[in-house]
Amino acid sequence: MRFFTPVRMIILGLLMVIAGVVLPMLMVVKVLESTFFLNFFSYFLSMAGTFLGIIGSAMYVRFHRGK
Secondary structure: OOOOOHHHHHHHHHHHHHHHHHHHHHHHOOOOOOOHHHHHHHHHHHHHHHHHHHHHHHHHHHHHOOO
């Protein structure tokens, strides 16, 4: 059984997007120090989560289209 099923990809993408939103909020509230690495890491999490969610949704539709 594969680890990256469509539902797991959607959930992982959602968690990554949430982390990509929460990290900048914590930087604005000054809980975390805003660093160059942390800024790009939060951007990467947000973008990768979006793409992972889109790919997972497309795979889910492809697998369940004929049912």
